[in-house]
Amino acid sequence: MIRLILLLVIVFTNVTPPSAIIRDEGAATVIDPFITTQTAAMRPDRVADLTREPWDRYTMRVQLDPSGPRLSGDITVQLTNQTEAEFDTIWFHLYPNHPDFGGRLDVTSALIDGVPVPSRTLHGDTLIGLSTPQAIAPGQRTTVTMTFTARGPRNASQRIFGAYNLEAGVWSIASFYPMLARYIPGIGWDTRPIVARGDFTVSAIALYDVTIAAPADWQLVTSGSRLAYQTTGDGGQISRFVSGPQREFYLAALQGLVAASAEVDGTRVVSYVQPDDPAAAERSLAIATAALRAFNQRFGAYPYAELEVIQAALTQFYGMEYPGVVLIEQSLYRRDDRLLETTIAHEISHQWWYGLVGNDAQGEAWLDEGLASYSQILYYEMIGVPEQARAELDAFRAVYRRLRERGGDAPLATPPSGLSDGRYVPVVYAKGALFFHALRQRIGEEAFNAFLQGYVAAASYREIAGPDLLRAAEQACACELDDLFTDWVITANEVTIP
Numbered sequence: 001m002i003r004l005i006l007l008l009v010i011v012f013t014n015v016t017p018p019s020a021i022i023r024d025e026g027a028a029t030v031i032d033p034f035i036t037t038q039t040a041a042m043r044p045d046r047v048a049d050l051t052r053e054p055w056d057r058y059t060m061r062v063q064l065d066p067s068g069p070r071l072s073g074d075i076t077v078q079l080t081n082q083t084e085a086e087f088d089t090i091w092f093h094l095y096p097n098h099p100d101f102g103g104r105l106d107v108t109s110a111l112i113d114g115v116p117v118p119s120r121t122l123h124g125d126t127l128i129g130l131s132t133p134q135a136i137a138p139g140q141r142t143t144v145t146m147t148f149t150a151r152g153p154r155n156a157s158q159r160i161f162g163a164y165n166l167e168a169g170v171w172s173i174a175s176f177y178p179m180l181a182r183y184i185p186g187i188g189w190d191t192r193p194i195v196a197r198g199d200f201t202v203s204a205i206a207l208y209d210v211t212i213a214a215p216a217d218w219q220l221v222t223s224g225s226r227l228a229y230q231t232t233g234d235g236g237q238i239s240r241f242v243s244g245p246q247r248e249f250y251l252a253a254l255q256g257l258v259a260a261s262a263e264v265d266g267t268r269v270v271s272y273v274q275p276d277d278p279a280a281a282e283r284s285l286a287i288a289t290a291a292l293r294a295f296n297q298r299f300g301a302y303p304y305a306e307l308e309v310i311q312a313a314l315t316q317f318y319g320m321e322y323p324g325v326v327l328i329e330q331s332l333y334r335r336d337d338r339l340l341e342t343t344i345a346h347e348i349s350h351q352w353w354y355g356l357v358g359n360d361a362q363g364e365a366w367l368d369e370g371l372a373s374y375s376q377i378l379y380y381e382m383i384g385v386p387e388q389a390r391a392e393l394d395a396f397r398a399v400y401r402r403l404r405e406r407g408g409d410a411p412l413a414t415p416p417s418g419l420s421d422g423r424y425v426p427v428v429y430a431k432g433a434l435f436f437h438a439l440r441q442r443i444g445e446e447a448f449n450a451f452l453q454g455y456v457a458a459a460s461y462r463e464i465a466g467p468d469l470l471r472a473a474e475q476a477c478a479c480e481l482d483d484l485f486t487d488w489v490i491t492a493n494e495v496t497i498p
């Protein structure tokens with residue numbers, strides 16, 4: 001995400017036909033149709049990623065009614081207990097019930113392995129716990145089935161989270177379904193209340209197979225790739241999407257927007273804009289393709305078949321990242337500075353820092369936001385605009401310097417809940433970006449590049465914490481970085497601003 005405060009300082013289908021995925025299970029060779037179907041969401045050379053882990057599997061059917069706007073659906077989650085503990089409750093996030101979403105998500109029935117189960121909710125209905133009929137043992141698989149309804153606000157981006165809202169032709173329906181909470185080894189289910197500062201969702205990688213019914217004049221954009229499309233006699237459409245391994249499943253329905261598309265390294269990139277300035281679709285597509293090309297080269301390849309950029313009414317922030325989709329505030333398309341470009345680059349970098357390499361955004365937000373902010377600088381270097389890379393860096397230095405002048409410095413490891421009084425953006429984004437610059441100066445260009453590539457290769461589809469990043473950097477430089485990490489991340493020792 002990029003929040004508004006940065007304004008003050010920045011001066012300026014091509015679906016591959018599924019090929020069968022064959023998995024070796026001991027002596028037997030298994031063809032898994034769920035996995036085989038998922039290949040449509042992957043870049044052809046990354047199909048093998050689908051066999052890496054036993055990810056949880058979501059199958060959903062959703063009916064959209066933009067006149068509400070509201071939706072209803074059913075969801076089946078096949079999950080494996082990959083912990084050492086028995087589960088007597090399975091927890092799901094119901095994000096739209098948070099006041100910032102201004103909407104509602106209600107679970108209307110719940111079964112575990114076919115048995116109706118009782119439930120309870122927590123923190124203003126933002127979490128629902130389903131009691132298991134009998135304990136789910138480590139290694140055991142189980143199937144949760146629920147029906148749900150949801151509704152959202154309209155034209156409400158001035159007062160609520162614009163990514164869950166229908167406005168300016170975009171019904172953005174982020175986090176609209178019951179989303180499995182993470183189970184943290186040694187701690188238990190992640191049932192913390194949501195901190196509204198920063199990004200909301202913290203979830204594990206899963207595979208999604210989603211069938212959506214909607215009026216035919218609404219265009220569906222999702223985290224996945226479309227497998228099938230048909231119109232129905234009554235002016236409707238039914239579309240089926242698969243996601244590949246993604247951190248959540250984002251969904252938007254668009255009406256009247258125009259699109260431009262291109263292909264980069266085997267990924268189809270689509271830019272959707274409002275119809276009053278169709279040339280903006282090509283402008284934002286050019287930025288998105290440049291960013292994807294640059295980051296593929298610098299970080300390692302984006303593994304999915306599609307990436308979409310949507311002009312949306314976010315109003316209170318510049319951009320928001322979802323797996324496979326980024327939302328960009330509509331007004332940025334009308335400016336004559338580089339803010340649209342910076343924002344698109346930042347949000348696309350989140351496909352690596354948040355999407356592929358996960359972290360606890362509610363605990364260690366600097367891990368993804370700091371590196372996404374530093375990716376703005378890497379982007380301008382890569383496309384050959386070094387003066388803008390310097391301007392971005394100078395802007396972060398100025399924000400961090402002002403924070404220190406007012407006595408607001410804090411360790412990067414401070415959770416967002418501890419960063420009140422306007423300190424969230426200066427610490428997480430500005431100081432976060434500067435940490436990566438300090439790291440780069442310390443270990444040199446070659447080791448820094450090895451760190452970026454090695455970090456993505458080792459941590460893709462996983463969730464990492466601060467010490468994992470330290471280890472990846474130390475491995476790349478074959479050196480000790482404890483002092484640097486302590487000064488920037490663990491303590492608020494006065495560091496030299498790089």
Ligand SMILES: [Zn+2]
Nearest residue numbers: 001002369372
């Ligand atoms: Zn961000």
